[in-house]
Amino acid sequence: MYLTKKKQTYFTMKSRNYLLFVLLFPILLFSQDVSLQSFASGFTRPVDIKHANDSRLFIVEQDGVIKILNSAGITNPTPFLDIDTRVRSTANEQGLLGLVFDPNYATNNRFYVNYINLSGNTVIARFTTSANPDIADDTSEEILLTITQPYNNHNGGSLAFGNDGFLYIALGDGGNGGDPQNYAQNLQSLLGKILRIDVSGATSYTVPATNPFVGNPAGLDEIWSYGLRNPWKMSFDSDNGELWIGDVGQSNKEEINNVPIVNAGYNFGWRCYEGNSTFNTSGCPSMSTITFPVAQYNYGGSPFKCSITGGYRYRGADYSDFQGLYFFADYCTNEIGTLEYSGGSWNMTFNGPFSGNIATFGEDSSKELYAAGLSNGVIYKIIDTTLDVExxxxxxxxxxxxxxxxxxxxxxxxxxxxxxxxxxxxxxxxxxxxxxxxxxxxxxxxxxxxxxxxxxxxxxxxxxxxxxxxxxxx
Missing domain, CATH: 2.60.40.1930 (Macroglobulin (MG2) domain)
Structure with missing residues (x-):
């Protein structure tokens, strides 16, 4: 009922705004042209961008620091959180990798991080903000989960709350190449999975009763879905609540998955399949049980594509031609990709190239989109630069x-x-x-x-x- 009401309100407001726009500007002609506008700079390896339902953006730096960026593009001199001494970031894919604020952050001051500890293992931890809303209490850490990592890559790292109020955690297959221990298909391992836990209690966490393997010894209770290689960024569509995942491929396909969360137990296919292509089907379940990606693109080529960065579906108000597009990037080509749903399928377009090695996207409280360059430390706002005047x-x-x-x-x-x-x-x-x-x-x-x-x-x-x-x- 809540989703239905929200969706009806959204389209009513959008229709009204569009009608006003047409009446005001009858001679303007539009077409989509994705571009990046520099918003702020000076960051060190930014890997996540989140908001706390206010005007601030929180920029996660891989070494273990979170900084606050205000709406004017100015960075606070004092970090929001500095846990550099607890974070291992010696390997390229290690570090402080994810951040999310509790849905009730305004009253409980809780937020969650995903990082690699000094032993090289994944930690999911909860912190609270201090009396100063711009500074976290770094002594408040409560470790909820520690997951052993066999290698130093494919750590995933994304955290997000679904509209069901549960915390979703994206984990890679543990690393190396080809998932040699087949962790992604092994339901007794948390690696290569999306986990779902309930963190609404005073301490620790509980497992939602609707998780697919609760009461079933075939799988671990925390598992919500499985069969992922390295889900580098996931997000929820703020309109319909669906989950989007950018899963980094091996050496053939980069894939994008999109599923509703009213269901659970999806098997996204890795290592049996890489995108829609077979990879290693030894001991794999029937192809009919696999949830295949809604879109994919080829690894390699010219320019050389190598690694997808998952993003967001645009639900902001500034750029009407972006409405409903899913934004993603390729780390190597610095291209911004979009998916547009038309005629029963998703059509892919690449824009750019830009610069900086786009490693993450973010959404502000108004649902406008941002991106971050890992190598140049620049935070960009995603804009539509095309506006032709008759x-x-x-x-x-x-x-x-x-x-x-x-x-x-x-x-x-x-x-x-x-x-x-x-x-x-x-x-x-x-x-x-x-x-x-x-x-x-x-x-x-x-x-x-x-x-x-x-x-x-x-x-x-x-x-x-x-x-x-x-x-x-x-």
């Missing part, structure tokens, strides 16, 4: 400058015969931002108070002619 006499006469801008813009080619008397600014989704009257004494329109992004500027001349222009604020 030409008319007025739009040909005037230009905004500087564009892109930061603090202000002006209008060139002002003349007495067709003086601009009014400048109206809207967000890309059609929300009214400002209305400024122009005079010979006042030619500048201030933008320093506005967030980075794309805006629509409506120019109204003294004879009431109208034109629309795109303005980019960096």
């Amino acid at each position: 030409e008319n006499s007025l739009s040909n006469n005037y230009q905004l400058y500087p564009n892109p801008t930061q603090d202000f813009f002006q209008i060139n080619n002002q003349n007495s015969a067709s003086q601009i008397k009014e400048v109206v600014m809207y967000s890309f989704s059609g929300k009214l931002i400002s209305n400024t009257r122009i005079s010979t004494e006042n030619q500048k329109i201030t933008t320093s108070q506005l967030s980075k992004g794309i805006y629509i500027v409506q120019l109204i001349s003294n004879n009431d002619a109208v034109s629309y222009h795109k303005l980019v604020i960096n």
